[in-house]
Amino acid sequence: MKIYTLLILLLGFQPYLIASIDVYPFPNQKLSERYERLISELRCPQCLNTNLAGSDAMIAQDLRREVHRLLIEGKTDEQILDFMQYRYGDFILYKPRFELRTSFLWLSPIFLIFIAALIWFQIVRNRKVPMPLNDNEEAQLNRILEGRDR
Amino acid sequence: MTFKRSLLIPLVVFLMMALFLGFGFRLDNAKILPSALLDKPVPEFRLHDLMLKEVVRSPKDLLGEVALINVWGTWCPNCIVEHPELLRISKEEDIKVYGINYRDNNAKAIEWLERFEDPYIFSVVDSEGKLAIDLGVYGAPETFVIDKKGIIRKRHVGPLNFEIWTNEIEPIVDYLKSF
Known part of the structure; x- marks a missing residue:
């Protein structure tokens, strides 16, 4: 104690x-x-x-x-x-x-953000967005659906 | 399987890191700071001579010949380690050795030199460590090589020994003497 x-x-x-x-x-x-x-x-x-x-x-x-x-x-x-x-x-x-020798150190965050943006852009671009159907396709789809019911 | 370009990203990142770290490891020992004072003149000082107490020394007293400036103190164990080599250099080699008695007690320092023998042409008393700071010293012992004009050409951190003298210091001293 x-x-x-x-x-x-x-x-x-x-x-x-x-x-x-x-x-x-x-x-x-x-x-x-x-x-x-x-x-x-x-x-x-x-x-x-x-x-x-x-x-x-x-x-x-x-x-x-x-x-x-x-x-x-x-x-x-x-x-x-x-x-x-x-x-x-x-x-x-x-x-x-900030000097020539330390530029890499200082600029690397900006560089990394740039890379991140690039990757993000790639992902967004490659994402498959469902296309809206045009009138012809809409009619075709309806025919198929109606045919199924019988 | 199709080749995906995004698979290359980790490789690129790895190569960049390797480059960056490789650059960092170029400093062979992180504990030894790159000297900021190389190729700059010995900083201005006016300090008392340790032995001839009333004499005031200045950088002018160091000019004219290639010389070693050794930072030492009685409180510094590695200064005792390097002392025999400093003595040998002062006796056998054709070079003057000056001392900076760094943050020490005068009486102790004089007693130390009397006991172990004095390798220095003279030592100056830097009791507050101001000259040491101007030299970028961060511990003792440290040894500087200056040329005939008093420009700092080499800095060695840590105790001297025969190997360091022959491999790192003597070649520079010989080269500087040729001017």
């Missing part, structure tokens, strides 16, 4: 533990929101699939500090992403930029 009490207590401490990971002061809410967005959009170079916000690696701490510094210096989001891309390459951007 003691261990459960302890675990529940630890649960209560969790927010404090998370909050204690570098708190940077920002002069206004807007800057702070941009900071949060940037560090969630940048990938930690050391940990393959964690963003800067979620990583405890030394380099992630340093890069968060740099993002903070650049924001305070009045840099735009674009300039900050440039700063990171210059040093760490495309890898650091979770949202890769």
Whole structure:
């Protein structure tokens, strides 16, 4: 039972533990929101699939500090992403930029929609729609039906 | 049985995926990031010399010869692994080795160099890791080869050893020296 009490207590401490990971002061809410967005959009170079916000690696701490510094210096989001891309390459951007090399990545959804449309069009075209009977055929059909009754 | 063209669709999709993934696997190791700083100059810095504390070093101090720049720290286990090879290079090979002491404690770093011997012409103190960030470093050790004009020509992530020196670094160094 003691261990459960302890675990529940630890649960209560969790927010404090998370909050204690570098708190940077920002002069206004807007800057702070941009900071949060940037560090969630940048990938930690050391940990393959964690963003800067979620990583405890030394380099992630340093890069968060740099993002903070650049924001305070009045840099735009674009300039900050440039700063990171210059040093760490495309890898650091979770949202890769549109370039020749990444064009396949960006255009593939459009391409897939195009293929889907093509397939859909084929299916619709091949569907056999019953043709309405013309007058001659109608009369012929009626004769056959009447003949059957006798 | 008639041949249906739609049967080809899975094949085409498969070929496209093969092409795409094949391109992705060209990076032989996903853990090693392609270096963004190749063929760019060593970034600007003004940092203190680890040993000669009052001396401030800048990129100018690295120019003139082909050189290695090694990012190290006493907290980094692989730096101890590669240390004998760095020492050998500094003694036996005709190349200068400079150090960047990355996010370390000065006293510990000096003690470390005294204990294991110092392979560096000098080390600069990068206690906040700012120069390391400018170099795109994401761990230690990392080693850069710069040419006579201070342009980064090669980056090696992880510990050096004799094999890596002979196969990957020495040929580039020899080539750069010919200019």
